[in-house]
Amino acid sequence: MKLLPCSAAKTSSPAVQSNVEDELEMATVRHRPEALELLEAQSKFTKKELQILYRGFKNECPSGVVNEETFKEIYSQFFPQGDSTTYAHFLFNAFDTDHNGAVSFEDFIKGLSILLRGTVQEKLNWAFNLYDINKDGYITKEEMLDIMKAIYDMMGKCTYPVLKEDAPRQHVETFFQKMDKNKDGVVTIDEFIESCQKDENIMRSMQLFENVI
Amino acid sequence: MAAGVAAWLPFARAAAIGWMPVANCPMPLAPADKSKRQDELIVLNVSGRRFQTWRTTLERYPDTLLGSTEKEFFFNEDTKEYFFDRDPEVFRCVLNFYRTGKLHYPRYECISAYDDELAFYGILPEIIGDCCYEEYKDRKRENAERLMDDNDSENNQESMPSLSFRQTMWRAFENPHTSTLALVFYYVTGFFIAVSVITNVVETVPCGTVPGSKELPCGERYSVAFFCLDTACVMIFTVEYLLRLFAAPSRYRFIRSVMSIIDVVAIMPYYIGLVMTNNEDVSGAFVTLRVFRVFRIFKFSRHSQGLRILGYTLKSCASELGFLLFSLTMAIIIFATVMFYAEKGSSASKFTSIPASFWYTIVTMTTLGYGDMVPKTIAGKIFGSICSLSGVLVIALPVPVIVSNFSRIYHQNQRADKRRAQKKARLARIRVAKTGSSNAYLHSKRNGLLTEALELMGTPEEEHMGKTTSLIESQHHHLLHCLEKTTGLSYLVDDPLLSVRTSTIKNHEFIDEQMFEQNCMESSMQNYPSTRSPSLSSHPGLTTTCCSRRSKKTTHLPNSNLPATRLRSMQELSTIHIQGSEQPSLTTSRSSLNLKADDGLRPNCKTSQITTAIISIPTPPALTPEGESRPAPASPGPNTNIPSIASNVVKVSAL
Numbered sequence: 001m002k003l004l005p006c007s008a009a010k011t012s013s014p015a016v017q018s019n020v021e022d023e024l025e026m027a028t029v030r031h032r033p034e035a036l037e038l039l040e041a042q043s044k045f046t047k048k049e050l051q052i053l054y055r056g057f058k059n060e061c062p063s064g065v066v067n068e069e070t071f072k073e074i075y076s077q078f079f080p081q082g083d084s085t086t087y088a089h090f091l092f093n094a095f096d097t098d099h100n101g102a103v104s105f106e107d108f109i110k111g112l113s114i115l116l117r118g119t120v121q122e123k124l125n126w127a128f129n130l131y132d133i134n135k136d137g138y139i140t141k142e143e144m145l146d147i148m149k150a151i152y153d154m155m156g157k158c159t160y161p162v163l164k165e166d167a168p169r170q171h172v173e174t175f176f177q178k179m180d181k182n183k184d185g186v187v188t189i190d191e192f193i194e195s196c197q198k199d200e201n202i203m204r205s206m207q208l209f210e211n212v213i
Numbered sequence: 214m215a216a217g218v219a220a221w222l223p224f225a226r227a228a229a230i231g232w233m234p235v236a237n238c239p240m241p242l243a244p245a246d247k248s249k250r251q252d253e254l255i256v257l258n259v260s261g262r263r264f265q266t267w268r269t270t271l272e273r274y275p276d277t278l279l280g281s282t283e284k285e286f287f288f289n290e291d292t293k294e295y296f297f298d299r300d301p302e303v304f305r306c307v308l309n310f311y312r313t314g315k316l317h318y319p320r321y322e323c324i325s326a327y328d329d330e331l332a333f334y335g336i337l338p339e340i341i342g343d344c345c346y347e348e349y350k351d352r353k354r355e356n357a358e359r360l361m362d363d364n365d366s367e368n369n370q371e372s373m374p375s376l377s378f379r380q381t382m383w384r385a386f387e388n389p390h391t392s393t394l395a396l397v398f399y400y401v402t403g404f405f406i407a408v409s410v411i412t413n414v415v416e417t418v419p420c421g422t423v424p425g426s427k428e429l430p431c432g433e434r435y436s437v438a439f440f441c442l443d444t445a446c447v448m449i450f451t452v453e454y455l456l457r458l459f460a461a462p463s464r465y466r467f468i469r470s471v472m473s474i475i476d477v478v479a480i481m482p483y484y485i486g487l488v489m490t491n492n493e494d495v496s497g498a499f500v501t502l503r504v505f506r507v508f509r510i511f512k513f514s515r516h517s518q519g520l521r522i523l524g525y526t527l528k529s530c531a532s533e534l535g536f537l538l539f540s541l542t543m544a545i546i547i548f549a550t551v552m553f554y555a556e557k558g559s560s561a562s563k564f565t566s567i568p569a570s571f572w573y574t575i576v577t578m579t580t581l582g583y584g585d586m587v588p589k590t591i592a593g594k595i596f597g598s599i600c601s602l603s604g605v606l607v608i609a610l611p612v613p614v615i616v617s618n619f620s621r622i623y624h625q626n627q628r629a630d631k632r633r634a635q636k637k638a639r640l641a642r643i644r645v646a647k648t649g650s651s652n653a654y655l656h657s658k659r660n661g662l663l664t665e666a667l668e669l670m671g672t673p674e675e676e677h678m679g680k681t682t683s684l685i686e687s688q689h690h691h692l693l694h695c696l697e698k699t700t701g702l703s704y705l706v707d708d709p710l711l712s713v714r715t716s717t718i719k720n721h722e723f724i725d726e727q728m729f730e731q732n733c734m735e736s737s738m739q740n741y742p743s744t745r746s747p748s749l750s751s752h753p754g755l756t757t758t759c760c761s762r763r764s765k766k767t768t769h770l771p772n773s774n775l776p777a778t779r780l781r782s783m784q785e786l787s788t789i790h791i792q793g794s795e796q797p798s799l800t801t802s803r804s805s806l807n808l809k810a811d812d813g814l815r816p817n818c819k820t821s822q823i824t825t826a827i828i829s830i831p832t833p834p835a836l837t838p839e840g841e842s843r844p845a846p847a848s849p850g851p852n853t854n855i856p857s858i859a860s861n862v863v864k865v866s867a868l
Contacts, residue, residue, distance in 0.1 A: 056220025
């Protein structure tokens, strides 16, 4: 990637920069993604698809990165009735693989590549990663409860039937009964993948969004 | 949904994969992207200036001219571009609206020209962005006022026939310029107010001596004349007050208003005086009452706009004035105390007490310096000089501040009120947009059901029901539908005319049994004379996805008839869907599944998700299979001719 004589931060090798430049970087966060060819090689999208994706991305985030606030705002536009901030928070963490507080276009493409063009195994892996909030390799009931509450929050208040207080908990119980094979109270990645592969519905719905782009 | 955010819809849909492992039932099918053409650039030629944009950009707003097929009317075959014979400057703003989702109003543009252009392109001005909305509204209001003034001056001499006598009178009082009579009345009252005030003043002037007695004020010398003048004025004022009271649209409010209180206070002393002349003891109080006659001068404020504005600004600056008063009081007390103790030593000092020193402090601080009290001791003089110096500061500084405060606060009040009104409007707009999008989803759900059913039937009836939503909207609705499926809840819209309640009975809750049975009964009793039903009933293999692996025994009546074909009654149709999923724990709960087993209407599906769609449509016939389409069941064959039906339908197959 060419060095640009402006304050644009580079994606790679931040360690090279001095402290002054770090401050500059924090003041005006600009980000230019890797070259199109590189992204095309790294992801499973074609050039045209990457172009369309980037145009949309850049429109909403001219600075090149999405921070959590913007992310939550964007996501909440799709769910006007409910409160999607918690789920957006979890999603953000799932996309922000290097945990630097911002989702760049590369992170975005990486995630989307898995979700839209990945194998079922990869997708399930991604879902597991989403549910595993502290990324320790196990999904506990508390983590699942948080995720479940976040999903139910997105529906909002005006639903039919009216959301019961323990509905998320019940749902979590159901989930654990299905997934937790050895009944040790946590779901590991293998249990998860195995249980999902046995469930036809889940398998089928994983394929649902193939043609999104 | 904002246009720019539409670009993120693919991301939101992809992220929905996160719900899949959690969901207990299969997801609806995604809307197919029928138009798979590549995004192309289109050229818009506006009076010679060419603009280019992507086709999808324009299609973000399908109910405007550029976003719909209406623009085809402007397509120029020879040059393969769209030609509009309109203003290119405004078109720039319009096109930016498509690009960014925000409509701006350029300040240099004439308001009516801009409105015309917006109307041409089918864009509502209400969606102007907040940055330009104030400006737009201001200009619009000015324009409207100008138009109204023009109209008024045209209609000036036209009398309004429908006003009652009382209303005319009130109008005459409030607006002296409406008729000559009102003008006359206005001037007469003004004259009498002036006469009354001058009489009050002249009354007290000493008027030359009557031989044999000391000098008298005019009031006592010509008391009869003055009394007559006073009576005349009070007569006029009383009549005026009574007339106003009669004409006021809201008498109670009129009585409470400031002006009427002033009126009452102005004439009361006279009447009280009439009543009390015989009693000498209270004549002292009577004299005091005459002081109130000076309030008649405030009646002038009806005649002067400036007085009214002054009163209003004083009212609104009350806190500033109060603070000034408070700080002054503090300073006065401090200095008075100091001066008292400084002058305590000197003999024959006038500073007899602290309150007595107040007078000195005030006179000194306001740089009046009457000289009736002066300090004699050295300390007194020192503190006295400090007092007068600080007085200059304390008094002189706040005055300009208060004056500028007046104008600032006055203008601010105006602006704050404006902003408050706009904020309410803005919030209302946001609310409407939000409910609009969720209502759009629910309506499209209903429309989607109807459209699909219509498509199934292949009958072209009720084509207008199948109003197509844009692809983006249908994708958004599909996303919301997936969420509904994941959580087992559904969005509720409170529309008395149209209640679409699609509820998924989760495995651990169930609908009221009676309602359920009633639904079953209804559905079973409905006669479906469609050609489809025989095929379905004969076909043993219609199953849901889950049950596709199971033995395909259809149960009787309700099931086979349930593939909704035609409504017998226009009022209600219930379709009962039973979807399946692997939920071994379901049998533990008293789910409708068990209910089915009990009443024998339903076989025991190992899985049980029951969706009851109750659609009441007060309109002529419509078809109502559930709009969701599940992945096609495994069994082909008789399903081919009705692929969608099969997926929509109730399949309750046996175990």
